[in-house]
Amino acid sequence: MPYSLSGKTIAVLATDGFEQSELTEPKRLLESWGAKVDVIAPGDSAKIRAWNHTDWGDSVAVDQHLEQATPEGYDALVLPGGVLNPDTLRTDKQAIAFIRAFATAQKPVAAICHGPWLLLESDLVRDRNVTSWPSVKTDLTNAGARWRDAEVVVDGQLITSRKPDDIPAFSAAVAKALAA
Template identity: 75%
Template sequence: MAHALNGKHVAILATDGFEQSELLEPKRLLESWGATVKVVAPGDGAQIRGWKDKDWGDSVTVDQPLQGATADDYDALVLPGGVINPDKLRIDAQAIAFIKAFGAAGKPVAAICHGPWLLIESGLASGHRLTSWPSLKTDLGNAGAEWTDAEVVVDGHVITSRKPGDIPAFADAVAKALAA
């Protein structure tokens, strides 16, 4: 997969409370394969803080404020989980509009763990086969998705995974979608 993603641009949409490994590890892997990855976040803060092992984790630099971000500038969108992060983002109209723009353009939208809450809010869950952290199964079903327990699920341009242990398969699925 080395250098297969040169020239590809990926946005990771997150805010305070993102699951640290679900942002940092896909970012590291995608960059190692040649993609340019930017952390996009609401507000005007220079950093957002992760969540790791039941407590606050490391801070990550925000590369692009959400206010100036557009789906036209990116080839794919990654939505990390954590409980706090997607719960904050799903009530942010600008974040939901950003996600919807990727969906409308048919660009890959990849969500892991609790990240699929954002697929529900943006209308991208309905009619798709998805996976997530198990506690979202009912939410996704109520939103019109078919939930399945799998390491990674690719349904059209929507990519989902369950948990941090699935990150290698998740990042590989994003890379394959970008390289296609």
């Protein structure tokens, strides 16, 4: 289903080790619906490298460095998974502050697969309905979340999905949140 996202700008926060399809496919879909999508990463690298299931994948250009990015310039935030990516970002105080700023501004924050680790680290999951990759379930429930096994779970402005197979529903939920 096509959505009209013309004039919307979406930030994708990632670093080396993001799951390739969880960044590239939502980005492709959201751009096909008219959104501008910027890849934001910490540090000064011009590219970040994907993990593609079992080995290193493609590199993706960084549009803006986290140190210069401001949430005010974006309408929504997408957090791809992969194990290494969120595990690295969850210890980055600036990344966590960036995520919290979207939530404080009541802008959509969407995380897929292991990406919800960043929501947990940002104190955004207590008493919220979420989903994730199954191995993240215990971390989320221990932080007070209500975990659901569904392709996409929307709780207010918080959008979560489980895995790459859920990308169409995940991307559609982001688009619906922006069209509302």
